[in-house]
Amino acid sequence: MSSIGTDALKWCDELATLTATPGQMERCYLTEQHRQANARVGAWLQAADLPTWQDAAGNLWGRLPSDNPDAPVVILGSHLDTVPNGGIYDGILGVVLPLLVMIELKQQGISLPFHLDLVGFGDEEGSRFSSTLLGSRAVIGQWDPNWASIKDANGISMAEAFERFGLDITAVGDASRAGESVLAYLETHIEQGPVLEAEDLPVGIVTAIAGARRFNIDFTGMAGHAGTVPMHLRRDALAAASEFTLIVEKVAREHGVTATVGRIQAKPGAVNVIAGNAQISLDIRSEKDNERDSALDMIWDTAKIACAERGIEMSWQEIHAAPAVACDDQLQSALASAIEQHGLKPRYLHSGAGHDAMAMAAICPVGMLFVRCEGGISHHPDESITAEDADVAGRVLKDWILALAAKTN
Ligand code: HGY
Ligand code: MN
Ligand code: MN
Numbered sequence: 001m002s003s004i005g006t007d008a009l010k011w012c013d014e015l016a017t018l019t020a021t022p023g024q025m026e027r028c029y030l031t032e033q034h035r036q037a038n039a040r041v042g043a044w045l046q047a048a049d050l051p052t053w054q055d056a057a058g059n060l061w062g063r064l065p066s067d068n069p070d071a072p073v074v075i076l077g078s079h080l081d082t083v084p085n086g087g088i089y090d091g092i093l094g095v096v097l098p099l100l101v102m103i104e105l106k107q108q109g110i111s112l113p114f115h116l117d118l119v120g121f122g123d124e125e126g127s128r129f130s131s132t133l134l135g136s137r138a139v140i141g142q143w144d145p146n147w148a149s150i151k152d153a154n155g156i157s158m159a160e161a162f163e164r165f166g167l168d169i170t171a172v173g174d175a176s177r178a179g180e181s182v183l184a185y186l187e188t189h190i191e192q193g194p195v196l197e198a199e200d201l202p203v204g205i206v207t208a209i210a211g212a213r214r215f216n217i218d219f220t221g222m223a224g225h226a227g228t229v230p231m232h233l234r235r236d237a238l239a240a241a242s243e244f245t246l247i248v249e250k251v252a253r254e255h256g257v258t259a260t261v262g263r264i265q266a267k268p269g270a271v272n273v274i275a276g277n278a279q280i281s282l283d284i285r286s287e288k289d290n291e292r293d294s295a296l297d298m299i300w301d302t303a304k305i306a307c308a309e310r311g312i313e314m315s316w317q318e319i320h321a322a323p324a325v326a327c328d329d330q331l332q333s334a335l336a337s338a339i340e341q342h343g344l345k346p347r348y349l350h351s352g353a354g355h356d357a358m359a360m361a362a363i364c365p366v367g368m369l370f371v372r373c374e375g376g377i378s379h380h381p382d383e384s385i386t387a388e389d390a391d392v393a394g395r396v397l398k399d400w401i402l403a404l405a406a407k408t409n
Pocket of ligand 3: 079090091124189354355
């Protein structure tokens with residue numbers, strides 16, 4: 001017997017086939033797979049006789065129109081891109097579940113006092129161009145023209161990627177919805193953590209989203225022969241980057257923040273050559289920006305001393321900064337009422353993961369509904385949820401929409 005939950009998992013499975021790497025989940029911004037995913041979600045919308053369009057930043061939209069053409073807007077959605085070898089629900093569930101709720105509302109002939117828009121953002125993870133929330137930042141009108149020159153790992157610039165996707169990056173401003181009357185943005189997303197599972201709860205209410213800062217860091221030493229340069233005379237860039245990584249781990253633990261070196265590259269990268277250059281990434285976040293930033297200061301200070309002792313030059317470029325964002329109190333309490341209507345305990349929790357809601361908060365109140373995921377596993381192929389939990393989330397989402405409609409004149 002199908003339900004919104006079983007249909008949601010079926011559609012997540014279907015979107016999972018649109019991957020750059022067979023057998024692994026990988027769908028990046030402005031790629032062929034992104035195009036296919038937009039087409040698939042667009043086809044589902046068209047089949048339900050719901051208007052759909054792609055905006056100037058490559059985000060996919062759908063709408064359950066209000067009878068009132070001048071009605072305000074409520075936006076539901078999340079992202080359609082993934083991390084390399086990621087899971088198939090991170091972001092994706094937050095597009096297909098609201099879509100199924102919209103289709104049910106349409107089939108039931110329910111007319112709302114607001115247009116109910118669905119958005120599938122083209123880039124939240126930043127996996128291709130190392131800058132994150134690109135889709136939602138276009139929608140809030142905060143696109144940085146300098147992003148046009150960011151290159152992906154294959155040396156393709158974002159401007160070129162836009163062109164290959166059939167878009168004109170100089171027109172990306174047309175994607176902005178800033179200034180429109182948007183009543184709320186609500187994002188449904190897997191928790192990506194262990195709390196709901198530990199307390200045997202299918203859904204939770206997000207109170208705040210941790211603020212993240214991301215850097216590319218460069219270490220320059222001196223390449224040399226692995227067999228002839230004595231250890232005490234080396235300026236080994238990879239050893240310096242490795243020491244930096246351990247400093248990050250130690251300081252983060254001491255400061256109660258999360259900090260991750262997720263990517264490391266050494267040049268020339270030969271087994272018998274001392275690395276003359278190394279490049280790493282840093283992602284540091286906390287739900288309190290000041291705690292994050294004081295940990296970061298400690299990391300830089302400690303690393304400068306370590307690099308000086310090694311005769312290594314260290315430089316860094318900040319590639320992303322997003323302040324912590326509080327979810328709207330009224331949206332949170334409306335979610336709590338909808339959850340209680342299903343005989344469930346409302347559980348409030350913060351999000352250590354970043355989400356498009358962080359960007360959307362610039363143009364409207366935001367709320368997030370978390371869905372339990374097995375073992376809290378995410379950004380990993382073992383990411384999984386149950387149809388039952390997806391169904392509860394879909395029912396809660398529908399009740400939240402109807403309650404918002406009832407109080408919107
Ligand atoms: O990195 C994050 O927190 C999100 O999954 N992009
Ligand atoms: Mn993610
Ligand atoms: Mn996500």
